[in-house]
Every structure is written in structure tokens, then in C-alpha cells.
Amino acid sequence: MPPRAPTILALDFDGVICDGMREYFAAAWRAWRRLRPSVAPNPPPGLLEGFARVRPLIESGWEMPLVIHALLSGASADDLLGSWRPAPLLAQLGLTREDVAAAVDRVRDAWIAADEADWLDHHRFYPGVVEKLGRLAGGPTRSVVVTTKEGRFARKLLARQGLELGAGNVLGKEVGQPKPAILRELIDAGPPTASLWFVEDRLEALAAVKRTPGLDGVELFLASWGYNTERDREAARRDDRIAPLSLEQFAGDFAGWRAGADDRPRTPPLR
Numbered sequence: 311m312p313p314r315a316p317t318i319l320a321l322d323f324d325g326v327i328c329d330g331m332r333e334y335f336a337a338a339w340r341a342w343r344r345l346r347p348s349v350a351p352n353p354p355p356g357l358l359e360g361f362a363r364v365r366p367l368i369e370s371g372w373e374m375p376l377v378i379h380a381l382l383s384g385a386s387a388d389d390l391l392g393s394w395r396p397a398p399l400l401a402q403l404g405l406t407r408e409d410v411a412a413a414v415d416r417v418r419d420a421w422i423a424a425d426e427a428d429w430l431d432h433h434r435f436y437p438g439v440v441e442k443l444g445r446l447a448g449g450p451t452r453s454v455v456v457t458t459k460e461g462r463f464a465r466k467l468l469a470r471q472g473l474e475l476g477a478g479n480v481l482g483k484e485v486g487q488p489k490p491a492i493l494r495e496l497i498d499a500g501p502p503t504a505s506l507w508f509v510e511d512r513l514e515a516l517a518a519v520k521r522t523p524g525l526d527g528v529e530l531f532l533a534s535w536g537y538n539t540e541r542d543r544e545a546a547r548r549d550d551r552i553a554p555l556s557l558e559q560f561a562g563d564f565a566g567w568r569a570g571a572d573d574r575p576r577t578p579p580l581r
């Protein structure tokens with residue numbers, strides 16, 4: 311049996327804690343206009359809806375303006391869901407992922423500098439998530455946010471909700487490490503008996519943890535309320551290691567997190 315509560319609870323940010331769809335789209339659109347100033351000032355009707363449908367494929371912010379580019383070039387959301395390959399789009403545009411990532415970060419910084427309240431208002435937190443993290447604060451479980459966005463943006467949003475997890479507990483793009491490597495470091499820094507649970511809305515990010523040696527004991531949860539597809543959730547239900555998690559389960563006791571998934575083989579201890 312897994313311990314009743316993890317030593318470390320690692321959480322993705324976008325699609326697990328916070329729904330920033332309106333912000334992603336607005337930031338991506340503004341970044342795209344910086345990269346391609348000839349684009350019309352306002353997005354065409356329907357672009358947000360297509361962008362939102364493709365969001366489950368996005369790993370990092372630099373891909374978001376490329377989704378806009380692909381949709382404006384005539385690809386449908388279904389085309390992109392069938393095959394999302396941002397590298398050829400970058401090559402076509404003569405840009406690097408660093409160029410696009412920097413454009414997105416600059417847009418966010420400029421937006422915050424101009425109207426921080428407006429930027430914050432473009433995000434919403436999933437019901438019960440802030441309360442759950444608030445209840446864990448000061449207890450035996452350490453909550454750590456592991457995100458592909460810049461940590462300073464996540465910290466600002468959490469602070470607005472009254473959650474100060476501390477600089478060492480919000481690990482973003484600035485860390486320069488993929489999520490599995492960050493989880494490995496969290497485990498190595500903890501006591502030998504430490505247990506780590508990881509909640510993520512992107513199935514591929516969980517699959518990457520499964521493939522990483524040394525992470526065999528990490529309990530994996532797919533946040534079914536986040537940016538994933540029915541196909542992803544079905545794959546998680548069939549997976550011997552990943553447990554699909556509902557928002558109600560997340561908000562409740564850890565003991566209920568693997569309800570319905572516990573007839574499957576157990577994972578070995580971390581070390």
C-alpha cells in the first residue's frame with residue numbers, strides 16, 4: 311500500500327492548479343503579432359476555440375504562438391490534434407524556440423507592467439485547489455509546483471490567492487531542467503523514505519516520468535479536469551501506473567486518490 315499522504319506533492323501549474331486559457335490565448339496572440347507585425351490587430355472569430363481544443367498538445371509556452379500560426383495558415387484543430395509537430399513550423403518561420411519563448415515572456419512582463427490586475431483576471435483557479443494547498447501548508451506534506459512556465463508568473467498568481475509556497479517550491483522554466491529531472495532532484499534531496507506523488511494534466515509528461523530510471527516509486531496522477539482529451543483519460547484508466555484523478559478526489563483526503571485504481575499492480579518504493 312502507498313503511504314496515506316505523500317512526503318512531497320509535486321503539481322503541474324497550468325491545467326492542474328490554474329486555468330489560464332484566456333491568458334494563454336491573449337499572450338500567444340500578442341507574441342505572434344510581435345513576431346509577425348503584419349498580422350491584423352484582432353484575432354479572427356473562432357481562433358480562440360481552435361486554440362483551446364489544441365491546448366492539450368502544448369508542453370511549453372513557445373508552442374502557443376505556433377498553434378496560432380498553424381490555425382491561421384489553414385490547419386484545423388483536428389489536423390493539429392492528429393499530428394502536432396512544432397519544429398517544422400519554427401524552421402519555416404526562421405525562428406528558434408528561444409525566440410518564441412522570449413516573445414511570450416516579454417508580452418507577459420509588459421502586460422503585468424501595464425495592468426497587473428487585468429493580467430491576473432485572465433486566470434481562474436480550479437474550485438477547491440487553492441483550499442487544498444492551503445490546508446497542506448505547514449503540515450507534513452511539502453507542496454511543490456513544477457511547471458514549464460517561468461516560476462515568477464506562477465508565484466505571482468499563487469500569491470494573489472494567498473498561497474506563498476516559497477521560492478524553492480515553485481520550480482519553473484528558469485530551472486532549465488525537464489520535469490523528470492526535477493522530480494529526481496526532489497527525491498534525492500529528501501529522506502530515504504520520502505514518497506513523491508505527481509499530479510499533471512498532460513499524459514505525455516506522466517509517460518516521460520514512467521520512462522525515467524529511478525522514478526519507479528513516484529505515484530502518478532492524471533488531472534482529469536485539466537487540458538487533456540477523452541483519449542488521454544481512457545489511456546490513463548488502462549495504464550498500470552497512472553491513476554486518473556477527479557477534482558473532487560484532489561480536494562479530498564489523499565486516501566481516496568487511488569480509489570478505483572487500486573486493483574492494479576502496486577509500484578515499488580522510491581529507493
Ligand SMILES: [Mg+2]
Nearest residue numbers: 322324325511
Ligand atoms: Mg499542464
